[in-house]
Amino acid sequence: METLILLLALFVLALFLGVELITKVPPTLHTPLMSGTNAVSGITLVGALLAAGTGSSPMLVNWLGFIAVTFATINVVGGYLVTNRMLAMFKRK
Amino acid sequence: MSGSLINLIYLIAGILFILGIKGLTKPKTAVRGNFLSALGMLIAVVVTLFTINDVDFTYVLAGVGVGGIVGVVMALRIQMTSMPQMVALLNGFGGGASLSIALAEYVTRTGINPASISDFLQPTAVAASAFGKGAEATIALMSISLTVLIGAVTLTGSLVAFSKLQELMKKSYGLPGGPVGNGILLLGALAAVAFLVMNPGNTMAMVAILGLALLLGLFLVMPIGGADMPVVIALLNSYSGIAAALAGFILGNTVLIIAGSLVGTSGLILTRIMCVAMNRSLANVLFGKMAAGGETIDAGEIYDGKVTSAQPDEVAMLLETAQRVVIVPGYGMAMAQAQHAVRELADAMESKGVEVEYGIHPVAGRMPGHMNVLLAEAEVPYDKLVEMERINPTFEDTDVVIIIGANDVTNPMARDVEGSPIYGMPILNVDKAKTVVVIKRSLSPGFAGLPNPLFAMDHTLMVYGDGKKAVVEMTTALNQL
Numbered sequence: 001m002e003t004l005i006l007l008l009a010l011f012v013l014a015l016f017l018g019v020e021l022i023t024k025v026p027p028t029l030h031t032p033l034m035s036g037t038n039a040v041s042g043i044t045l046v047g048a049l050l051a052a053g054t055g056s057s058p059m060l061v062n063w064l065g066f067i068a069v070t071f072a073t074i075n076v077v078g079g080y081l082v083t084n085r086m087l088a089m090f091k092r093k
Numbered sequence: 094m095s096g097s098l099i100n101l102i103y104l105i106a107g108i109l110f111i112l113g114i115k116g117l118t119k120p121k122t123a124v125r126g127n128f129l130s131a132l133g134m135l136i137a138v139v140v141t142l143f144t145i146n147d148v149d150f151t152y153v154l155a156g157v158g159v160g161g162i163v164g165v166v167m168a169l170r171i172q173m174t175s176m177p178q179m180v181a182l183l184n185g186f187g188g189g190a191s192l193s194i195a196l197a198e199y200v201t202r203t204g205i206n207p208a209s210i211s212d213f214l215q216p217t218a219v220a221a222s223a224f225g226k227g228a229e230a231t232i233a234l235m236s237i238s239l240t241v242l243i244g245a246v247t248l249t250g251s252l253v254a255f256s257k258l259q260e261l262m263k264k265s266y267g268l269p270g271g272p273v274g275n276g277i278l279l280l281g282a283l284a285a286v287a288f289l290v291m292n293p294g295n296t297m298a299m300v301a302i303l304g305l306a307l308l309l310g311l312f313l314v315m316p317i318g319g320a321d322m323p324v325v326i327a328l329l330n331s332y333s334g335i336a337a338a339l340a341g342f343i344l345g346n347t348v349l350i351i352a353g354s355l356v357g358t359s360g361l362i363l364t365r366i367m368c369v370a371m372n373r374s375l376a377n378v379l380f381g382k383m384a385a386g387g388e389t390i391d392a393g394e395i396y397d398g399k400v401t402s403a404q405p406d407e408v409a410m411l412l413e414t415a416q417r418v419v420i421v422p423g424y425g426m427a428m429a430q431a432q433h434a435v436r437e438l439a440d441a442m443e444s445k446g447v448e449v450e451y452g453i454h455p456v457a458g459r460m461p462g463h464m465n466v467l468l469a470e471a472e473v474p475y476d477k478l479v480e481m482e483r484i485n486p487t488f489e490d491t492d493v494v495i496i497i498g499a500n501d502v503t504n505p506m507a508r509d510v511e512g513s514p515i516y517g518m519p520i521l522n523v524d525k526a527k528t529v530v531v532i533k534r535s536l537s538p539g540f541a542g543l544p545n546p547l548f549a550m551d552h553t554l555m556v557y558g559d560g561k562k563a564v565v566e567m568t569t570a571l572n573q574l
Contacts, residue, residue, distance in 0.1 A: 001229060007342060007350055014351045017111065018358030024118040027455060027480050030363060030462030031176055033117055034330055036127055037359045038183035040110055041333050043134065043352035044190040046141045047340045048156070051197040054147045058206040060213070061197045066152040068193035071186040073160025074167070076138075079183055080131045081168030086176075087127055089469040090120045 032086045039079025045072035102140045103348035109133025110352050114359075120475050137348050173470040174427045177459040181255040181326055187333030187356075188247025191340045195240035196303075198343050202233075203294060219294030231290055233343065238286040240339040241299070242306045247332040249310030254325050257314070258459060267316035272380040278309040313379065320424070320501070320540035322459045324367045324378045331360025363461050370455035370481075372507075372518040392544035396536055399549035403556055405563050408495075408530050409570035411554075415492035417448045419484065421521055422464050423457050425498020425533070429560035435497065436471040438568045445571070450477050452484035452494075452521050454502040481521060488525040496523060497532045497560050500539030503547055515541050529553040532563045 025033050052065030110133045116126015171179045202223050207213035224230040224237075256262040268274025282305040289298040317325055334356025341349025368375050412418060420439065426432060439449045451473065457464045465478050479487075488494065496503055499521075507518040523529055524547055531548060534557065538544055547553055556563050 003345060004229065004232060004342075007345065007347070010347060011338060011342075011350050011354050014354035015358050018355045019362065021111065021114050021118075021355070022359045022362045025114070026118070026120075027366075027453070027462060028465040028475050028478050029117050029120060029123060030366075031180075031460060031466045032123065032127075032462070033114075033359060034180050034327070034363065034461065035176070035183065036113070036117060036130065037330060037334065037356040038180060038187060039134070040113070040130060040352050041187040041337050041356040042190075043110075043137060043349055044187065044194060044337050044340060045134075046137050047194045047337075047344050047346060047349050048190060049138070049141045049145055049148070049153060050344050050346065051194045051201070052145070052148050052153050053197060053201060055149045057149070058200060060207060061200050062149055062152045064193045064197035064200070066156045068190045068197065069153055069156025070160040070163075071190035071193065073157050074164040074186050075183050075190070076134055077161050077164030078168045078179070079164075080127060080134070081165060082171060082176075082179060083127050084124065085168065086173070086466055086469070087120075087123045089466070089472075090475050091124055 029090070032083050032090075035079055035086065036083040038075055039083060042072050042075030042079055045069065045076055048072045099140055099144055100347055103137060103346070106133040106137035106140075106348050107351040109136070110355060114355060173466050174430060175259075176466055177322060177326060177463060178255050178258045180330070180460060181251050181258060184326065184329040184333045185248050185251030185255065188244045188251060188329075188336050190244075191240050191333070191336035192244030192248060194340045195237045195244065195343060196299075199237050199241075199299060205294075205296070213296055214300065216292070216296060217294040221293050224293060230293075234290045234293055235286065236339050236342040238289050238299070238302055240336055240343060241302050242282055242286065243332055243339065244336040245303055245306035246310040246313065247329055247336055249307045250314045250325075250332075251310075251329050253311055253314040254322060254329060257317075257319060258322060262315075265316045265318060268312045271316065275309060275312055275380075278305050278312065281305050282309065317379065318540060319459065320456070321378050323456050323461055323463075324364055324371075324375070326460050327360050327363035327367055328375070329360070331357050331364060334358075334360055367456055367461060370519060372515075392536070392538070395544045395546055396549050400536065401551075401554055403530070403554040405556060405566035406570035408554065408556060409567050409574060411493055411528060411530070412442055412447065412567070412571055413445055413574050415442075415447050417450075417487075417491045418442055418493045418495065419450050419452050419488065419491050419523075419526065421452045421454075421494060421496045421499050421503065421523060422468070423454075423497070423499025423502065424459060424463075425560055427458060427463065427467055427498070429498065431497060431561035431564055432467040432471040434561050434564040434568070436468070436473050438564050438571070439473070441568050441571045450479050450484065450487075452481070452523075453478055454481055454499070454521055457499060457502060481519060485522050488522050491526040493528045493530060494523045494526040495530045495532065497564065500533075500545055501541045501543070504539075504541070504543065504545045505547055506543065506545075513543070515543065523547065524550060524553075527552065530556060532556045532558070532560050534558065
């Protein structure tokens, strides 16, 4: 239970930090912000690896793990690459 | 590797995500921010790989391979005009990933090993203790089922948003009763959540949550029209983050919680900005109809005999003598792929000593910041892209405004006509400029379905035709003067 309260504290503090940070992002960068946060939400790859199951797990778990890893990897790879592509256009003068 | 060390490294990854978003607060530091964020992701994933020893790597490697290839191809081939579609898909995949994690955890912890679908549907006696001690079990089961719920809504909702943006789905479909129908679906899903918490082994309840949530995602987004998509995409972005944070609670994983809540707040803040820019509540966007108030306005009464049209070369003569010109782009510019042509016109004007800026309404386009990305692609410097609050006071000192592909965000009725359905929506005050040039195919109304009195004003010139062609002709004419 104590761990849970700590996780909850982390969650709430991260929400407040998120509000402070995101409100400072200028409108001109809102599209890269969205694709960039898509990439960050690919952190589910970590969860997918943890939930992917072992050799002795039911097939169903292995397959769900495969789906989760695939989706999360698309988000990580696709998200960071496309964000970088966009931001490079903003950088040049 | 010990648990404490892993959590410390996760903390570093979390800090890198935060620094990454901080970098996005300025165009100059944004590329580095994105790199820091990606570095955080790499660290988090590598550390996790060290902790999972007995995982069946066939499935993991297959997933990374397939996902990696799809991700690279999408990111490198997508056109900037189609960014809303890409973000919609990524939102959906995020939701789908969290959904799959929650389902996998459910199957693992209940210890069921179904051989077939009918086998899976048989309720089994599973003690709540499989999910933890006392209240912990309740919370774990709630986290799992809520992750399934939100993940599934995000998945199908985003797929519908993608189909609408890609114009695969053109009509709007809704449940009978609209919000009531959606409300019943949501209540049904929540009832199934409560039932599952009390009967952890009842797989039917899990299937019910999944099925109802998938349907809810479909019916939530299907009735919503194109110009409201910025709100929908931002909201689904937020859901995908919340689902990731909830998955973090299931696994007791700190970095998932930090990253998920950052994404969740980002989506929520963007949703709010979009709603404010349309002067509508979130409930109104999701469930309301746009033109519900007031008697129908007769377009003929506003336009007949009052609209002046002009040819591109006449406009070019105006532009040559202007001192300051503001270009107002909308979704029509993206549709016509006219961003490069617009930049060339601006170059031609600047070479004749005209000051050129771009006025960007927050909801122009199909997602937050859509116009800025398109113009950045056409190599327009970002300091020339001016947001609504800063460009509005300058229109009185502007000689010519060129509107390309925008309509409702310039409609003076939103400012002047009380009782009009769009009254109160902040607009670009383009009518304050000395001359307004509107490039448009016809006098057809915008998304709000309203005539635009701007088109009939004495100082407004309509240039009919394809946006890109008209702009190119103006540039050619201007260069010959």
